Amino acid sequence: MFKRILIAEDQETQNISLQKTLADLGSEKPEYVYYCDDALTWIKNAIKMERPYDLLITDLYFEEDHNRQKIAGGAELITAAKTLQPELKILVFSGESKPAVIDMLFKEMNIDGYVRKARHDGQYLKLAINAIYNHKKYLSPDLKQARKENNSHDFTDLDIAIISQLVEGTPQKNIPYYLQEHNIKPSGLSSIEKRLNLMKEVLGFSKNEQLIAYCKDIGII
Amino acid sequence: MFKRILIAEDQETQNISLQKTLADLGSEKPEYVYYCDDALTWIKNAIKMERPYDLLITDLYFEEDHNRQKIAGGAELITAAKTLQPELKILVFSGESKPAVIDMLFKEMNIDGYVRKARHDGQYLKLAINAIYNHKKYLSPDLKQARKENNSHDFTDLDIAIISQLVEGTPQKNIPYYLQEHNIKPSGLSSIEKRLNLMKEVLGFSKNEQLIAYCKDIGII
DNA sequence: GTTATCCTTACGGGAAACCGTAGCAGGGCG
DNA sequence: CGCCCTGCTACGGTTTCCCGTAAGGATAAC
Incomplete structure (x- = not known):
């Protein structure tokens, strides 16, 4: 199982329960940050100390704050992280359900998994982490159907x-x-x-x- | 402090962290459900057993499921709960930030507090519960400003x-x-x-x- | 080089939306 | 009762949008 996991999630309660959910997966105690910039700093330091992270779990949207951030959201964080450490696995954990956004993440940003914050997200998180550990992609099942019934026009x-x-x-x-x-x-x-x-x-x-x-x-x- | 609290929240991880956040507030172990219908049943039973709840913490939007629900969302749950037990305090905990929706909750449904799922939601939850216990209304601070800069037209x-x-x-x-x-x-x-x-x-x-x-x-x- | 095809563009008639003006009904007030 | 004010409605002129047709230009096949 993944040894070193980094969580980037600004919502206090979500962050807590992510830590708790991951606690019984057999990895080291996951580390967590509340800001994108912090996430990138920690990734940098981990590389420098030759203990790089194996998996980044991140939200998509972060609230603005009195702390001015260079990196505004999850998408930017992912690109920045991938340039520093291309093999880093990425799991996005967000409430977003719009097909256009999620398709973009998989196709253009090449993320490894997406779990939507929804009813059974705890179970799906564990499944996702397992799948990613076995070098598979993962999309939480509630979204698969949403993408199928997509008889929509593709917008140029x-x-x-x-x-x-x-x-x-x-x-x-x-x-x-x-x-x-x-x-x-x-x-x-x-x-x-x-x-x-x-x-x-x-x-x-x-x-x-x-x-x-x-x-x-x-x-x- | 409130003795008996009921949590209605369909998102697994949120539900867990709500329980954890409330654990150190001095109330009994809060009870929790994942469906609106269950929430109403529990409220009914609690009244019947003469141990009614003091506070209901509920989300606004619940996902559909294989379990067909009579009550679709938080708003309907609130009205149903208030007819059963008019003095029940209501705290809404949701990601919704649209002023139109939140205004409606306070004005028409007469809720006691609203905390948005956002950066410091854990702290705000505790503040909200304290405020409500002292018979005050509570709105998480991130939303107060959003309502002020509301120079919008009021739609008839x-x-x-x-x-x-x-x-x-x-x-x-x-x-x-x-x-x-x-x-x-x-x-x-x-x-x-x-x-x-x-x-x-x-x-x-x-x-x-x-x-x-x-x-x-x-x-x- | 020629032809066929596809895509883009230009044009014109008709419909809908936009905007100002004027008539009409109801309510408040002297 | 008459007057004024307000708000709703009706009407005409102008602009914009809608839609069908036809001309121009590029590309590919022959």
Whole structure:
């Protein structure tokens, strides 16, 4: 089993119960921090002392505080940690359930496991740690189904740019200028209309308002 | 100090740490359940046995499960509990931070305290329990500021109906029919336009899309 | 080099939304 | 009772959006 585990979790009660849950897994007493910056410092020091961590368990979102932090959230912490120690295993433990966010973590950040803070999270944490120890990926089961029923449109960068501009209040007819400035093509007004129509048709919507609400729900904006 | 405390929290790790946090407060070992229905049953039984609970600590949102529940969430649990035992003190412990939701809890459900699951939630829980024991209301400090910087428009039932219809995809010009059917007045098209304009003006928006995104963020829809 | 195809863009008619104005009903007050 | 004020509604002109069609440009196959 993993010898050295580091917990990065800002929520006091969660942090306590993480320590307790991991206590009976046969590793050393896990170490824990409440801030991302601290997490990175500890990882650095552990490498320097030639006792690097085996596993990092981290939340995604950290609250702001009087302590100004360089690293704002779990995602940044993961990239920073991976540059210091590429083989470090990462288990994300967060309340986030939006498929877009979780897909990104696995695909782009190459994390090893994700457990959502939910009903049986204690059991799943243990399963996840076991799986990761055996070099497998782990995703808590409550999320697997959520990803399956995903008959959604996959949003391109263009789609997201268009929707973001709408949310900013840019009139549709002015969006071509924005797209040209940011070298996003196609940038014609007709292409924007076509793209919006496609998205709405796939999702069964008729109005932009529905589309915005949907995008807010699944978390792409 | 409170003698008998009941915890209703579906998240395994949170539930554990709640028990641990409350352990050193001088009350009996707190009792805990993972489902709303169970919570209500326990409250009922406690009354029947003439050992009623003094305090209910509950989450707001409970996950669905193979166990079909009659009571879906914390809000319903609170109303059900209060009809059984009106003097029961209620402390809500949830991750929710949207002012609209929390205001509703204090004003309409008359809860005694709210602690948000956040950085120092352990300390705040203890403060909250003390405050409630002394018949005071308690709101965790991280939320007090959030409510102050609330220069937002207060949404009327009409506003919410209009926005909901937009999110449903109803064309603006058809919303009057909907309002008439539901006996919401005013129902004229001009009134709808006027109302939308007012909301957008107060919030500094120019387009409906911005308004929808904002409402999603603060959680009124 | 030519043709076919796909994608982007431009244009124009019609619908919806936006905005200002004016008429109408109800309530308070002298 | 008459007057004023407020809020709801109705109407027209302008802008924006919607949608179908057609022209331009790049790429790939022949």
